[in-house]
Amino acid sequence: MTLGLVVVYGILRLINFAYGELVMVAGYGLLLFGNTQLAWPLVALLSILSAVIAAVIMERVAFRPVRFGSANTMLITSFAVSTLLQNVTLLAISPRPQAVRLPAFFVESVTVGNLRLRIVDIASIIVSVLALVILTVLVRRTTIGIALRAADDFTMTRLLGVRANLLISVAFAISGLLAGIVAIFWVGRSSLVEPSVGLQPVLIAFIAAVVGGMENLKQCWAATCSASCGWACRRGCRRRCWTTATRCCSAS
């Protein structure tokens, strides 16, 4: 999640409070598409796609009109968008948590020595590391990544011929993609989705983004792990260390 926050922050200087709602959209996507006869990989794909679409629409409808406003204006807009999406979900679906249909491997586990590891936890760690690597490669090696990095000086970037609207939409799409991936693991842990499902991970992500610095992907990733561990410890270490580690990776 922190990576998604950082991508948008890097280009718009926006700390997107509505980012948790992208997780919620993908979570309800899992609910909606999961109740059809579609194969689960397709359900996951469509859910991630729904978060991507929601992120792009969010940018187009709410953030683009205030793009040249102050950082405060964008920040408060994101807060309003977050509240709006949560309440629309409350109104249109239900305030109660809804059970999501998940494939069997989400509850299966493997035993390594004395450790009993859930497959979804292992997948969570692998996907988190992969997301970091792919995003780093994207930002460092591709044209769009270079444009995203250069967007720190947005006026200059536009003068150099980069299409601003496309660039910002891509940044939001990437953050939506990451939020969708997070949703699969976050919702997959409890098999429940509710309007406030994105609140907790996004809070961890905020703290981590501030601690790790908004400019550096790797530091953010490391800080998220630390913040999540601290979070888990604050909850009284009721969960095992392994579960904590996987939670860190989801938040990252």
Added chain:
Amino acid sequence: MSGRGSARRSPLAQIAITSVILSALLIVITLLTDGFGDRVLVRVVTVMLVNVALTVALQMFMGNSGLSSFGHVAFMAIGAYSSLWFTLTPQEKSRTLPDMPETWIMHGWHTDFLPASVAGGRRGGGGGGAAGHRTGAPARRLLHHRHLRAADRGAHHRAELGPDDARQPHGVRHPGSDDAVDRAGRGGAGGDRGAALPRIAGGPAAARRAGRRGRGGQYRHPHRVGALGAWVASIFITGAAGALWAHFITTFSPQAFYIGETFIIVAMLIIGGSGSVSGAVIGAVLVSLSSEWLRRLEGWLNQHRSDGTIIGQIIPIELRGFAEIVIAIAMIIILIKRPAGLTGGREIGLDGFWGRARRVKGQKGVEPGVG
């Protein structure tokens, strides 16, 4: 719409006129509500008046510093819990907060409603004010930094969460509502180790110092002048408003001081206009009254929907959170079309609105205080 009469008056006279007009507006609303005799409306207007205090306090910081704060409700919680601590008798403290050691500060001391309610400033607000003063220095260091909002939100979250058993509701002693303590006592069996401790020292003094410093804050460079003073004064008023709110509601839990309350207060300020006190007051009045009207409309629609009328065919689902949706949409529209809010960052006067708001480059609207 800056009137010629306003331009001729001294700034002090203009401020006095603005204060009188805004006070008169609130007094008229209160008297009218009292005259109607609708008890629900009286409660709504009482909460509205607390919201006015909260919004003005938030404006004091946001308008002077140009930064957003989503953590003010944490100080409202400190004010509320401070007033809880001071108004409960030692016996009630032992019953309501059984895990609280009897050796803790002021455990054997309590005050009645009247002294506790003197603006909540000496007691509840004192806690918030002192805490605000302590957080003021780091806040001032952060004023040039964009991450203030996130840091503030972190503080807010710490205050909200505390130990798990602090989530239980707590009662405040209030005339004619002694049962509130009993209700809280039954609900709060888990104790209250996490309740905010009262911090009296430095509250009023800090506020007086804040008054001297804070006056210079408005319309000067947002990042330098009066930031600490504005912060402390703002937190002091927020704490006092929290104390008043606590004495009115009488039973509450830390969950009351979280995202929902933050959203409402920020929405009031944004809709009214963060650049002026008039904007804060007008926004608080508008949003409070329209929220109540929307909730009544929601209830009416839901009732007629279930009665099998045509409304049921038009609205197939039960309405929930209707007021919040409308307020959020209004907030987004205001931010897009008129970022300085309805008042445009100007104060109300005899000839309409006075004062000049700075136009932000590249925007159609105006946004004072934001550089």
